[in-house]
Amino acid sequence: xxxxxxxxxxxPTATPTMAQLxxxxxxxxxxxxxxxxRVTITAQTGYTYFIAVDGVGAATGTVRIKMGTPPPNDDFAxxxxxxxxxxxxxxxxxxxxxxxxxxxxxxxxxxGRSLWWSFTAPQTRRYEVKTHGSYATTTLxxxxxxxxxxxxxxxxxxxxxxxxxxxATFDAVAGTTYQIAIDDDxxxxxxx
Numbered sequence: 393x394x395x396x397x398x399x400x401x402x403x404p405t406a407t408p409t410m411a412q413l414x415x416x417x418x419x420x421x422x423x424x425x426x427x428x429x430r431v432t433i434t435a436q437t438g439y440t441y442f443i444a445v446d447g448v449g450a451a452t453g454t455v456r457i458k459m460g461t462p463p464p465n466d467d468f469a470x471x472x473x474x475x476x477x478x479x480x481x482x483x484x485x486x487x488x489x490x491x492x493x494x495x496x497x498x499x500x501x502x503x504g505r506s507l508w509w510s511f512t513a514p515q516t517r518r519y520e521v522k523t524h525g526s527y528a529t530t531t532l533x534x535x536x537x538x539x540x541x542x543x544x545x546x547x548x549x550x551x552x553x554x555x556x557x558x559x560a561t562f563d564a565v566a567g568t569t570y571q572i573a574i575d576d577d578x579x580x581x582x583x584x
Contacts, residue, residue: 394453396420397446398429402439413442420448432462432490460488463507467492468540471508471571482509486574487581494541495573498533499550499558504575507584511572513564521547523574524557527582532558533573546570550577 397420401413417431435441445455465472466489474480489505498506513519523530531550535543547560564570574584 393427394451395427395448396429396451396455397448398431399444399446400431400433401442401444402436403442404439406440408440408442416441462488462490465508466490466506468495468508468571471510474509474511474572480511484574484584485582486576486584491575492540496533496535496540496543496545498573498575499531499548501531501550501575501577504531504577505581506573506575509572509574510569512569513566515564516566517564518561519564520559520561521572522557522559523584524559526557526574526584527580529577529580530558530584531575531577532560533575534560534562535571535573536568537571543571 397418399418400416402416403412403414405412417433419429419431421429433441443457445457447453463484463486464470465484472482474482484507486505486507489507491504491506495506498504521532521534523532529551532548533545534547535545537543547562549558549560551557552559562570
């Protein structure tokens with residue numbers, strides 16, 4: 393209920409001294425609400441992790457901590473291949489999804505909770521990707537490339553498919569693999 397600061401620390405013991413605490417991650421203002429803080433860490437065995445919440449400018453209030461694990465296709469490296477008979481459908485949940493360092497903005501939106509799929513075109517022709525039926529307003533990006541920080545934009549959209557759906561049309565070349573990112577436009581969680 394107040395503007396938070398968040399820090400995560402670790403130590404090799406469950407009862408460390410302050411000097412034994414090693415900083416892992418910190419954040420202030422993870423999203424556009426200006427009150428929520430968010431960090432993503434990769435926990436390692438052999439350590440106990442400690443979470444500190446503070447208030448900006450000595451602000452106080454009610455604290456709510458939420459912990460979770462990202463979906464399997466949260467990272468570009470773990471994108472899920474789309475295959476089978478047309479029309480292809482896929483679903484996922486973006487709860488606890490993140491953005492990666494070097495990840496491009498999707499349809500001009502610089503924050504969110506992206507999920508990744510890949511599609512290898514079986515024929516040279518025009519294809520359409522849409523997010524109709526998703527939980528909230530989505531953004532959509534279609535790219536070529538094999539690294540999240542070295543992608544070439546093919547198509548993108550934010551709301552052309554309706555009030556909360558994105559719709560991107562692109563001309564594909566047979567045998568080419570396209571990377572598809574579905575994101576949201578405001579840190580909303582739910583079904584995609």
